Amino acid sequence: AQSVTQLGSHVSVSEGALVLLRCNYSSSVPPYLFWYVQYPNQGLQLLLKYTTGATLVKGINGFEAEFKKSETSFHLTKPSAHMSDAAEYFCAVKKDSSASKIIFGSGTRLSIRP
């Protein structure tokens, strides 16, 4: 069965430090992968998506993610954290066109220390 694991339900970094949010998936075939961000009292917004082609994907707000098939990972990074990055981040995987196969991770809450 397909699944998504986000390591760390809460990550705290200092302003200006590297952000690394981890996502691993299990899938027998390369899936489509997404990162979403949720700010307080709002819905989820798409940060970036991997479909096919280049394994390094750039998203909005300076975030990027690298698809590593050998490690079944799709970690999210940002070189320098900003206070406005404080939010909850969800990794999601979709293997085929069935809507019921969109699997979301349990989320990682990112806090930024001044």
Place this chain on the structure above:
Amino acid sequence: NAGVTQTPKFQVLKTGQSMTLQCAQDMNHNSMYWYRQDPGMGLRLIYYSASEGTTDKGEVPNGYNVSRLNKREFSLRLESAAPSQTSVYFCASSERLAENSPLHFGNGTRLTVT
């Protein structure tokens, strides 16, 4: 550019009461979805509609019904609310039910059942 609009934003129900959550999108998307979000569990799909005139069960459909009223609107009904349905409900839409079609979310309805 409203995107996906959900009403109401907040609702408190007593056990056994019924209510309908409304959702409308103005992006001319074909597919629409209802999710519930519970702490530590990510998002779980309740029902979806691949296109106007069709609806299908997701991961957790019990206790809910849906109606795809037209291309724009997709409502979720709780016939007899239970405390286990206390959650934040999100409506989402996408261009189509394809692997790489990202979801666009509303801001959610926070429902408490006492």
